[in-house]
């Protein structure tokens with residue numbers, strides 16, 4: 001079975017995935033570095049000031065951002081691995097072809113629109 005995507009379309013998606021991968025890795029490094037520095041600053045400042053709640057919140061935000069980035073990096077890594085396989089661009093749930101237009105926007109999409117909507121609704125209602 002061959003994918004509905006042409007070689008050119010795959011190449012384009014691969015370039016897009018690699019671009020996002022390197023951009024995300026950089027962002028992630030920045031956030032993780034920021035967290036380490038914030039922790040160091042806290043050790044130094046804690047004795048004199050009492051704005052710990054604010055610092056804790058900054059840290060939460062950084063951590064949440066890092067979580068999203070780690071998650072997306074995982075998806076991108078998986079997509080890059082699947083790129084050469086016959087099932088790239090096919091919905092992992094129902095096997096339907098994911099249109100190239102959707103993949104252009106979200107090259108690491110693993111589900112067709114119908115399954116993604118179902119999945120998101122399920123997550124929201126969880």
Ligand SMILES: [Zn+2]
Pocket residue numbers: 091092093094095096111112113114115116
């Ligand atoms: Zn599907």
